[in-house]
Amino acid sequence: MKRLTLKDVAKMAGVAPSTVSFVLNGKGKQMRIRDEVAMHIMQVAEKSGYEPHRMAVNLRTGQSKTLGLIVESISGSFFASLAKTIETEAERRGYNVVYCSTENNAQKGGELIRMLGRQMVDGYLITPAPGMEKEIQHLVQQHKPVVLMDSFFPSIKTPYVLINNFDGVQQGMKHLIGKGFTKIAFVMVDVKLIQIEERLRGYVTALKDHKIPVRKKYILQLQYHREREESLKQLQDFIEANPELEAIFFSTNYLGILGLEVLARMGLKMPDDIAVLCFDDHDIFRLYPPGISVIEQPIEGIAKTAIDLLMHQLDKNSGPLKKNAIELPGKFILRGSA
Amino acid sequence: MKRLTLKDVAKMAGVAPSTVSFVLNGKGKQMRIRDEVAMHIMQVAEKSGYEPHRMAVNLRTGQSKTLGLIVESISGSFFASLAKTIETEAERRGYNVVYCSTENNAQKGGELIRMLGRQMVDGYLITPAPGMEKEIQHLVQQHKPVVLMDSFFPSIKTPYVLINNFDGVQQGMKHLIGKGFTKIAFVMVDVKLIQIEERLRGYVTALKDHKIPVRKKYILQLQYHREREESLKQLQDFIEANPELEAIFFSTNYLGILGLEVLARMGLKMPDDIAVLCFDDHDIFRLYPPGISVIEQPIEGIAKTAIDLLMHQLDKNSGPLKKNAIELPGKFILRGSA
DNA sequence: TACCTGTGCTAAATCGATTTTGTGAAAATT
DNA sequence: AATTTTCACAAAATCGATTTAGCACAGGTA
Secondary structure, three states, rough: OHHHHEEEHHHHHHOHHHHHHHHHOOOOOOOOOOOOHHHHHHHHHHHHOOOHHHHHHHHHHHOOEEEEEEEOOOOOHHHHHHHHHHHHHHHOOEEEEEEEEEEOOOOOOHHHHHHHHHHHOOEEEEEOOOOHHHHHHHHOOOOEEEEEOOOOOOOOOOOEEEEOOHHHHHHHHHHEEEEEEEEOEEEEEEOOHHHHHHHHHHHHHHHHHOOOOOHHHHHEEEEOOHHHHHHHHHHHHHHHHHHOOOOOOOOOOOHHHHHHHHHHOOOOOOOOOOOEEOOOOOOHHHHHHOOOOOOOHHHHHHHHHHHHHHHHHOOOOOOOOOOOEEEEEEEEEEEOOO | OOOOOOOHHHHOOOOOHHHHHHHOOOOOOOOOOOOHHHHHHEEEEEHOOOOOOOHHHHHHHHHOOOOEEEEEOOOOHHHHHHHHHHHHHHHHHOOEEEEEHHHOOOOOHHHHHHHHHHHHHEEEEOOOOOOHHHHHHHHOOOOOEEEEEEEOOOEEEEEEEEOOOOHHHHHHHHHHOOOOOOOEEEEOOOOOOHHHHHHHHHHHHHHHHOOOOOOOOHEEEOOOOHHHHHHHHHHOOOHHOOOOEEEEEEEHHHHHHHHHHHHHHOOOOOOOOOOOEEEOOOOHHHHHHOEEEEOOOOHHHHHHHHHHHHHHHOOOOOOOOOOOOEEEOOOEEEEOOO
16 A cells, blocks of 8 residues: 555556656646646546655755744634644645744743744744744745734834734723723733833823823732732732722733733732723623623734735745734723623 | 854864864764864864754764644643643753644644655654544654654544543542532533543442442533534523532633633633533632632643653653553642632 | 657656665685 | 674665656757
């Protein structure tokens, strides 16, 4: 039960391997193979069930028809939605996807990129984490097609696509302020990421625009990657230290989930004791009573746009991109918590 | 900036390509290459940063060093945990993983398997869905290494590993019965899957063992793949039709989540109005007040065992398996809901 | 008649590794 | 001294495709 090769098909059809190759790759006309011969070859190939050997094709053509998708956490819900769309879109274009997660391991990002390099992926889709800047820079310098998602590095000139973080937070803040709240806390992590800074900027700007004073003590910067329990405690201390708070804006869904746990422990009820709003949706937020209001990321849009940008780069005979920094609007979803 | 090839390294080291290959693949001794030459080659290769071209290696050796992981849904939490462990374990053994999800699309399973076949994966890890039986049978007949997880087909003779469903349900039922409950409902889907049947068997047996009558009307078989709203309604009707119920055992986490939503709508409080227990944990169950008690799947164990079974098959010079049907115990986790 | 031009395909080179087979010189054996 | 072995590599075949170059033959031109 050996694999059927192109040579076998050629023998069966009574022609040379090259002829079969031409026909099956749609270059029959160009190579002026007679229609009847072409037809015959097609038929033989069809009913023989021949499938070209991918590795051989890859070796010869130098293209693996595979994309690398690097995300922070493969178990995250952001990834889950992203992966589905990307996989579908990639398949539609004849590409496969291999996934990798950095699992918040700063140095692992670099290793991953190298690993994918060995795997010879044709292009990269990356949600960049702080430690990966140099490696990504390296890729771009080698003219490897790269598209960043969810964040980006100002220093690296490669296309990226993400939600309009500033605008998203503004939407949420406008809602809270519209409800008459002025004592609004903002909970964020202390990693230096452009999207986090944008969210903070959205918070501050919204307050200023409405002449509400911005108080430092209402901004909590949790240290990233601490023990879960420790983060919970910091968060609880923060809330207890500011009992007058009317609302809390969590800048990531991870923080929001911590928040839910803390509020439950403290016996605070949403939205009456305190209103809660979170950036980036999560399954839990739909279900957790009374439903957590969120700014939803246009994940599908991000995925589709990212693939488009990547394909554009992979397409040799297409000019340079007009726009290579794309921001998609987020969507405010009102639930019971705010 | 061309890729460095083995030939280049050979030239740099002043030897033949074959010599370099032998040395780098640890066959230096066997091919009696002098240690000094070997050393020299190693050094040259090292500082040149040479990485073998995977596709070329694959083509020559016939091994892609890639495993295919097929799951129902790539966004499910079962997959999330599974994928992480499998990826880590596979990498440790020098293998890569490509993921695919059937997304509950009955026929898509077959396509996926064929697609992976084209991709030339060396082995398959599959959580089988009803429509995939024939395709899997086909793989096994071709002597492709296959390991099933989470479920299996009695007709297919290939290794599988899953939780002991019967025992898991028993654990949960014993807890409920120990609390004095006798009016316990069991909610399941109507797909004909071995693991579902085992869970039902666990429910029935537990009741019988404690001389509690088994009532048909306490068993709800939801139709799979209906509209979400419709399922919710069926579930609500069921609960309303049996107001005397003391506890509900949801046989999958998907059903459990539906249950939470219905109970919330009906204003029923756990555990006082009704106790709830669910098979298979989920992020939400940890957080959702008062915490949903569950039977947790030993996902990490399943993943590790599955890889082991697969590697055993990939290892040509290893005899046949002693055990090829492995059941791992589940773990009862007590939270507030029951 | 000799020469050129298309036609319609085949032969052979190529991708970059691995693996089998060869080979000249030194060492060992007869 | 002649022959066989062993040593230490080099040369070449191979994996299965793609792609370039080549090669008969028919017909048209000079």
